[in-house]
Amino acid sequence: MTEKKFNQKLFTRNFTFLILGQVSSLIGNFSLKFALSMYILEQTGSASVFAGLLAAAMLPTILLSPFGGILADRANRRNIMVALDFLSGLSVLIAGFAVPSEHDIFAIGTLLLILSVLGAFESPTVQACIPQMLSGDNLIKGNAIVSQVASIASLITPFLGSIFYTVLGIRPVFYTTSICFFVTAFLECFILLDHKKSQSKIKLSSVIKEEFSVSMHFLCRQQPGILKLLLLAALVSLFVTGTAVIGFPYLVRTILGLSSNHYGIAESAMGIASVSGSLLVVLLAKKIHSRHLCIVLISFGICLVPCGIAFILPLSTFPRYLILLIMFCTCQLGCSMFSTYAVSLIQSKTPEHLMGKVMSYVFTLSMCAQPAGQVIYGALFDHFSDNVYFVLIPSGLLICLIGLLSRHFLD
Numbered sequence: 228m229t230e231k232k233f234n235q236k237l238f239t240r241n242f243t244f245l246i247l248g249q250v251s252s253l254i255g256n257f258s259l260k261f262a263l264s265m266y267i268l269e270q271t272g273s274a275s276v277f278a279g280l281l282a283a284a285m286l287p288t289i290l291l292s293p294f295g296g297i298l299a300d301r302a303n304r305r306n307i308m309v310a311l312d313f314l315s316g317l318s319v320l321i322a323g324f325a326v327p328s329e330h331d332i333f334a335i336g337t338l339l340l341i342l343s344v345l346g347a348f349e350s351p352t353v354q355a356c357i358p359q360m361l362s363g364d365n366l367i368k369g370n371a372i373v374s375q376v377a378s379i380a381s382l383i384t385p386f387l388g389s390i391f392y393t394v395l396g397i398r399p400v401f402y403t404t405s406i407c408f409f410v411t412a413f414l415e416c417f418i419l420l421d422h423k424k425s426q427s428k429i430k431l432s433s434v435i436k437e438e439f440s441v442s443m444h445f446l447c448r449q450q451p452g453i454l455k456l457l458l459l460a461a462l463v464s465l466f467v468t469g470t471a472v473i474g475f476p477y478l479v480r481t482i483l484g485l486s487s488n489h490y491g492i493a494e495s496a497m498g499i500a501s502v503s504g505s506l507l508v509v510l511l512a513k514k515i516h517s518r519h520l521c522i523v524l525i526s527f528g529i530c531l532v533p534c535g536i537a538f539i540l541p542l543s544t545f546p547r548y549l550i551l552l553i554m555f556c557t558c559q560l561g562c563s564m565f566s567t568y569a570v571s572l573i574q575s576k577t578p579e580h581l582m583g584k585v586m587s588y589v590f591t592l593s594m595c596a597q598p599a600g601q602v603i604y605g606a607l608f609d610h611f612s613d614n615v616y617f618v619l620i621p622s623g624l625l626i627c628l629i630g631l632l633s634r635h636f637l638d
Contacts, residue, residue: 237368241360241418245353246376248414252312253380255407259319261384261494262392262400263335265487268480270332275605280332281472282598282605284339289595291347293439296587299352304359304583305418311349312415315342316408323401351587358574358582359420367571371505374567378501384494393487442584445577453573456520457589459633460569463524465596466626467562469604470531470619472597475555477608478534482615483544493552500556504563508571515568523561524630530554531623535616 238246267280298307318341325334361369392400446454479490508515537550570589577585604618611617 237361237365237372239360241420242357242369244414244417245356245360246372248308248312248411249353249373249376250380251407251414252411253377254384255319255404255411257380257384258391258400258407259404261491262397263339264476265392265480265490266397267332267335268476275602275609276332279602279605280336280339282601283336284343285598285601287340287343288347288350289591289598291344292351292587292591293584294587295348296351296355296442296584298348299355299583299587300581303420304352304356305415305420307352308349308356308415308418309412311345311352312408312412315345315349316405316412318342318345319401319408320405323398323405326397326401351583351589354570354574354586354589355583356418356420358577359579366574367568368509370571370574371509371567374505374508374563375502378498378505378563380498383498390488390491439584442581442588445581445585446588450576453576453585456569456573459520459629460565461596462629463527463626465600465603466622467527467558467600468597469600469607470622471555471558471562473601473604474608474615474618475551478551478615479548482538482612483548485544485548489548493548493555496552497556497559500559501563504560505567507560508564508567515564518634520565520569521630521633523565524633525627526561526630527558528623528626528628528630530558531619531626535619535623538614538616538619 267276318338322334322338325331357369357373358366391403446457475493476490479485479493480487531554534551534554537547542550573585573589574582607618608615
């Protein structure tokens with residue numbers, strides 16, 4: 228039996244095991260992500276190759292997330308999470324034996340594709356579990372805690388990962404990550420959630436058609452505000468992914484020529500900013516409204532302008548590094564506030580029987596623009612490697628314009 232939703236206790240049995248599993252999973256995920264970023268950039272020295280691999284790896288998640296949402300609403304969510312985390316650990320372990328080798332970039336690309344397929348089914352399942360465990364004010368607090376766990380993991384792993392990767396190399400990171408996934412699967416075995424098996428035998432094609440019809444009617448007719456928020460997030464993610472995910476490591480490692488330790492410190496600082504952002508959502512939960520999200524977007528755009536100016540002024544490497552660090556940390560704080568509040572808002576307006584599907588659309592729509600952003604910005608940073616301000620400043624101004632135009636869009 229699942230715990231009753233009127234229970235005001237935040238750290239219930241289910242939620243505690245979910246958080247512990249997320250801690251282990253995220254530590255492994257972030258460690259692997261950091262190590263692979265450093266490894267690919269060191270092997271190729273190209274932002275385009277780096278961006279291309281990340282973009283290709285995201286396509287399965289974009290295409291399959293809606294089906295992951297259908298599965299999350301029709302199957303036992305606990306069993307789905309256990310199976311997917313076990314398969315993730317097994318995939319990383321096998322990849323560890325293939326890297327480094329003469330075909331290591333191919334092996335890394337294959338691993339990223341496999342993890343993307345598994346993530347397409349796991350992400351909406353995890354998000355659908357939270358409102359099944361919590362309700363009311365605890366739902367916002369629970370999402371904030373999940374966000375904080377992710378932020379703390381991103382705070383710890385880059386700094387430790389930079390030392391671990393520099394001293395021991397890439398292969399031990401694979402083995403450690405696989406252990407983290409296996410631990411997560413073990414912890415998730417203790418989660419107890421209600422699940423009612425469907426008694427009717429319906430063709431798979433009919434199930435998919437019916438589920439998509441019901442969920443799209445809900446988004447387009449009953450809650451168009453949610454759809455507006457998703458479309459805005461998808462548009463902004465093109466710029467956020469391009470500048471933060473591709474641009475920031477490329478600027479630090481390739482343009483400025485700094486070590487992986489410098490990048491690790493920067494990632495840890497951004498983790499602190501992300502934790503601060505989710506804490507602010509908890510503190511200001513009753514004062515934040517959807518229309519305030521445009522301020523976050525404008526702030527993000529403003530922060531990119533000084534980053535570009537830093538490469539125009541005759542500054543040395545370290546001052547430029549500090550400017551990038553401060554501005555991108557500010558961006559991370561805003562992005563954390565945006566995502567935490569937006570997810571809680573969507574969950575609070577979505578009925579439980581549609582939760583998996585709607586949350587899958589959250590991931591699908593928000594990620595649709597990311598591969599395009601990664602490829603576009605990878606090419607832009609390669610082309611303007613001697614004048615990166617031609618990329619940063621126009622991007623910042625364009626995001627500010629989107630933020631200004633979204634004021635009435637979010638009312």
